[in-house]
Structures are given as C-alpha cells and as structure tokens.
Amino acid sequence: MDQHLLEKLIRIRRQLHLHPELGFREFNTSALVQQELHAMDIPFETLAVTGVIGSITKGTGPEIVLRADMDALPVREETGLDFSSVEEQVMHACGHDMHTTILLGAAALLKEMPFEGTVKLVFQPSEEGNERSPEKGKSGGQLIVESGKLNNAKAALGLHVHPLLPVGLMGFRNGEALAxxxxxxxxxxxxxxxxxxxxxxxxxxxxxxxxxxxxxxxxxxxxxxxxxxxxxxxxxxxxxxxxxxxxxxxxxxxxxxxxxxxxxxxxxxxxxxxxxxxxxxxxxxxxxxxxxxYPSLLNDAGIHHKLSGVHDDVIGKGKVLEGTVHLVAEDFAFYSRLMPSQFYYLGAQVPGNDQYFLHHPKVTFNEACIPYGVRFLAEGALALIKSS
The missing domain is CATH 3.30.70.360 (Alpha-Beta Plaits)
Incomplete structure (x- = not known):
C-alpha cells in the first residue's frame, strides 16, 4: 500500500471521526462511502436506510463478503484529539470510523489486484443497536443479511480494531466467539x-x-x-x-x-x-x-485455516493470537450464521493509552494499524476466492 493511499485513508478516517453519526442516521458517512466507491468506478447499491454494498467482479468465480460497520455511539468524547467529535454526545468510541476507512482501502487495493470472482464490500449501518430501525428489533447487519443480497456468498470476513492490543498483532477465537x-x-x-x-x-x-x-x-x-x-x-x-x-x-x-x-x-x-x-x-x-x-458470533475454523498464509504474510508468523470468548454482542453474528465466516481483532493500541476499552469516552485507536487491516482484508478476500 503506497504512502499516497495511506495519507488519503487517514484523512478519511479523521473526517469520519470528526462527524460521527448514530445508527440508521449515517447519512453523511454513507454519502462519503458512495462518493469514494464512485471515484474508484466500483458499482454499488444502497439498502437498510444508509447501508451500501459495493461489488468488484472480475471474470467468473466465487463471491466473498468483506464487512465494515459505520455507526457511532451516544458518548461525549474526552480524548483531546485534534480531530475529536464536533457532534454533541456522539463519538466513534468503538472504532467504526477505522473499519469504514480500512474497507475503503481494501477496495482500492482489490480494484487493482487480479482475481476471478466477486468481492462484496458491505458498509453496514447500526451495528450498535436497533433504536431507529425501520424494522423493530433489527440491527443493520440483520437487515442486510435478510435482504438476500449476500445469499450467493461463500464466506465473510470482518475486522474490529482493539485498543488494548498492540499494533502488529491480531486476535481470534474459533467457534462461538462472542455472546x-x-x-x-x-x-x-x-x-x-x-x-x-x-x-x-x-x-x-x-x-x-x-x-x-x-x-x-x-x-x-x-x-x-x-x-x-x-x-x-x-x-x-x-x-x-x-x-x-x-x-x-x-x-x-x-x-x-x-x-x-x-x-x-x-x-x-x-x-x-x-x-x-x-x-x-x-x-x-x-x-x-x-x-x-443478537445470536452468538460463530467463527469457522476452516476459514481461519484458509487464511493462514495471509496471517503470516500480512501480520507475521506467530502474531495472530487465539484469545478467550467475550460476553459482548456483535451483529457480524448474522453474517456468520448465513455463511462460513471469520471475525478478527486488529491491534490498534496507542502507546501510553492502555487503560480505556471500547465505548469509553477516552478510548483511542492507532492509525498505524490501517495498513495491516487494509492488506489483510484485500489479500484475505483473494485467498478465500482461490480456496472456495
């Protein structure tokens, strides 16, 4: 990934962080995603109020899903960052601005990479809840899965930045990983x-x-x-x-x-x-x-094995670590119940800020993790296409 792309992604991330939006209200975030996909000549469709699904198809072959969530939380930011949220009582305290940015970066790489198949780029609304859902009780991920737009996919891959895991490491847990x-x-x-x-x-x-x-x-x-x-x-x-x-x-x-x-x-x-x-x-x-x-998130050991080469090439040998289960919810679970899937934690710790976890008003995420995430999603998609 060249320096020009990285600098552009950091600008996008900071713009998103400045202007966070709650679930099913991600109108400006969705517009930015659509603008970037259009600039890359990647066709897309909209659904689930603010959701966007881009498609990169080259020849014939299997379909793979890459997913990022876009919504923020009702939290007043206390990080003191130069690009802290300007929205009253709204903050990207779960790192979804990073996820959206990383998937846009993966799209840019995939656009230039040779493969035979289709990569679905899912920019999903409202992972954090369903308070404003057009269908009562359903999150953004559930609505997208139930739309049928991903029914032909062979596998799904997702990342979540982890503020207490050092940059250059990644975590996973096979089986029922989240609650x-x-x-x-x-x-x-x-x-x-x-x-x-x-x-x-x-x-x-x-x-x-x-x-x-x-x-x-x-x-x-x-x-x-x-x-x-x-x-x-x-x-x-x-x-x-x-x-x-x-x-x-x-x-x-x-x-x-x-x-x-x-x-x-x-x-x-x-x-x-x-x-x-x-x-x-x-x-x-x-x-x-x-x-x-939200059902439990089900990580498929077979998908993890298919990605072993990508683990070593992008993250490094011995740097993809198996962790414990967590009693938290994540609506990537709906994708994992539709198709074989893997959901990883991407190390994003800022040195000196090692005490604030997700959803805290002082949580921060290290932008140095962006190249790891971008390459992992892009090369992971290709590995899954070749092995499906």
Missing amino acids: NVCSFTLRITGKGGHAGSLEHVIDPVLVAGQIIVAAQSIISHNATLQSAVLAFTHMETTAPPSHNVIPQGTVLQGSLRAINIDTYNLLLEKFQQLLKGMETSYGCSIEFEQIAY
Missing part, C-alpha cells in the same frame, strides 16, 4: 396504594427486587460450564417518586448474555418460568419484551 445477547424490558403491574396499608396493595417495587435477586440463581445453577450473565441495568416506577405512595407499576431493563446458544436458550426459558412464578406468588402481571437479540 448471544438479549436486551429486554419487564413491565410489572401491581396495585398501588398507601405505604402504610400494605395489606391493600400489590407492591411492584418489592416484586422487582425479588426478580433481581432470584434471577442470579438461574445463572449459578444452569450456566456453570458456560460463560453467562443476567444483568439488570435500569429500574423506574410508573408514578412520580413519593415516600408514602406504592406505585402501580415498575419497569426493569436488562441484558441476558451467554456464549453457547443452547445455554442461552435454557437460561431464557428458566427466566421466563421465574417470571410466571412471580406473577402467581404476588398476584401481579409481568410483561416480558425482548427489545433486541
């Missing part, structure tokens, strides 16, 4: 009344407290062999706060996470059974609403 995650809301309806006349009320605050405590036993009794967590992240009542009034209802929000999909399904079943028991015991009603669900 099944359900975001949920519970609406508990009891019977309000005077705090001094508890015999006449059904206290939804008490029920909420019982659920929070009892739910932890579900994890300890059913997930001893698999990583899992059931976390409650927010609680509020349906009435204004008062010292002497029992409210009519409470609302709980939380997240159920498990690496193994069978363990996840068991925990979800047990949790719903617990809620039914609470309804019977307290005479209340409990509505369970699943706001979002």
